[in-house]
Amino acid sequence: MLLGACAGGLPGVRAGTPPITAVRVARGLSFPLYVTYAPGDFERVFIVEQGGTIRILKNGTLLPDPFLDISHLTVADGELGLLGLVFDPDYAENGFFYVNYTSGRQPGPMATWIVRYRVSADADRADPNSAHVILTFPQPYANHNGGWMGFGPNDGYLYIAVGDGGNQFDPDNRGQTIVDDLWGSLLRLDVRGDDFPEDPMRNYALPPDNPFVGTVGDDEI
Template identity: 40%
Template sequence: MLSERVRTILLSLPMLVLFLLLPACGGGGGSPGTPGPSPTPPGATTGNLAVVTSGLPAGANASVRVTGPNNYQQDLTGSQTLSNLATGSYSVAAAPVTVGGTTYNPSPATQSAVVSAGGTATATITYGGTAVNITLSEVVSNLDNPTWLTAPAGDTRLYVLERPGRVRIVENGSLLPIPFLDIGARVFTGGEGGLLSMAFDPQFASNRYFYLYYTDPQQNIVIERFTAGSNPNLADATSGLVILRVAHPNFTNHFGGQVAFGPDGHLYLGTGDGGGAGDPAGNGQNLNALLGKLLRVDVRNATAGQPYTIPAGNPYANQPGRRAEIWAAGLRNPWRFSFDGSQLYLSDVGQDRREEVNIGAADAVGLNYGWNTMEGTLCYNAATCDKSGLTLPAFEYDHGTNDANGCSITGGFVYRGSAIPGLAGRYFYSDYCRGFLKSFLASGGNITEQREWNIAAIGNVVSFGQDGQGELYLLSSRGTVHKIVRAAQ
């Protein structure tokens, strides 16, 4: 038998030979072979997703939404790696981004990425830019002082109001000869009065209610509910129920004119300060007056005996000497306001110098927009210009010399239609004196992408309108309605 020492030496020889051969195998450009897949780190149960965006101008934010298992959702504004994700398939959807009049379209717009335990998946999005151009397409003409255009959600017809008291229907591009409703006998049209706006009930499909804002022969502001008839193109003229009547004596201007339902389901209306230069009655700052205010009422269970109730949360409910209907104060003549999701855009016509747009959360309660202490961000009453507690506008413009920039803002809507995706999120407005079409983007408290769109002259722009698909329209003093459409490239 071999000695223990010899046995140990012999057993060590193969390992020694292998050790001596290793350097020769590693040098001289020899192939190291094909590595196998990276092993999953021991105990790993989550993974990562790297989203890479490119092609946007410096400072511009991407618009990307990632969704995945367990109701996961994350919005991104640029390249980012999402960590500790549950394993599975994720959807990466990118929306167009508009910067300075150019729309940057993502490629691909949607894609899937599979996240595995311990690994990092990658989704790449490349943006490419094309200019956004719009124009106006005439829809109907020869109307009698059109003041408003609207439609129930999803309806393809257009409901156009004529100031003397008629609601007309445009169907398939044609103006129907018989009005949907005619209340001309009860409408005052002196000064700035008339039939001024209309709002469909959020439950219109089932209850058939709609609401009109008009001035009566005594110059009162009237909100009245009507019911659509069995014929979809005719309302029941006998169904009227007066919701609210606001006295407006002395002057024939500053009637306000907007009625709309908010995201909370309540009815809002914007009243003017009663007219006269500088708010001589002091209504804007008088919390015991309904003029110069944004009002909010609950009409869901309206009856002749109790046409509305005060919603919970109205700031001055049950306060002596203050009107419970008031939601916000300090307005001069709010010529159009609109809701965009949870945001409120409210334009207020100025006195001598400034036109303004107020933007904020729709549920912001008890705001005071400043009139007649302020005109925009300018002190109007210099002797008592105390700004404490006032909400100043998010956007304003000066009239300029000889009203070169305008003199009476016509507020509009944030574009949420589908025909021109590059306009999404842009607020459109005009000015009665200048007839332009302008827009801006409000985001994070900043006003960006201000733009004037070069449209053909259509006369004084009285109002904007929005159809059942979210597309926008302009109504002019010439009796025309124009739709904002994509221009040929």
């Protein structure tokens, strides 16, 4: 209402809601959560399905075979599953892309995994054997896992949105904790380096200008 009133007072601007039309672009998807594209690719759209598959919509046609299938590594249950996808800024040269998924389900142990994969010789299929773990950490509950990832347009670092880990109302106050606790944070990692060569579950470097580097607080935040 406020926007409409403001617009109505501007010369040449008509009040009211602009017409919006929903257009179906694909059928046959299962719990699609996220849509993105590879840098410079104007023919394909990549669709994340919560159950663990990434599908390709190519020139308006949904390809029958998934780009990547990691359904054996994750479980789509509530807020669990394959939750995020981002392509490396240099994807055209290195073929790297990154996924964010959860493993396990209640009442057993659960975790978030940030993993890099590489495209295969077939541009429409990833190499499932190219998995390279960037980071993993436990999830105490089955909800509030976050999932979005993106590369900074100016710094080239990987940003990862991490939920507070649950449960309802953040009962363990994780969203307000920055020491030994990555939950409820926006992580910023340099995936082209490795400050932890002895740890196979941490394959990244810490940007020196992260706000808590060298102070009290997790360096990844």
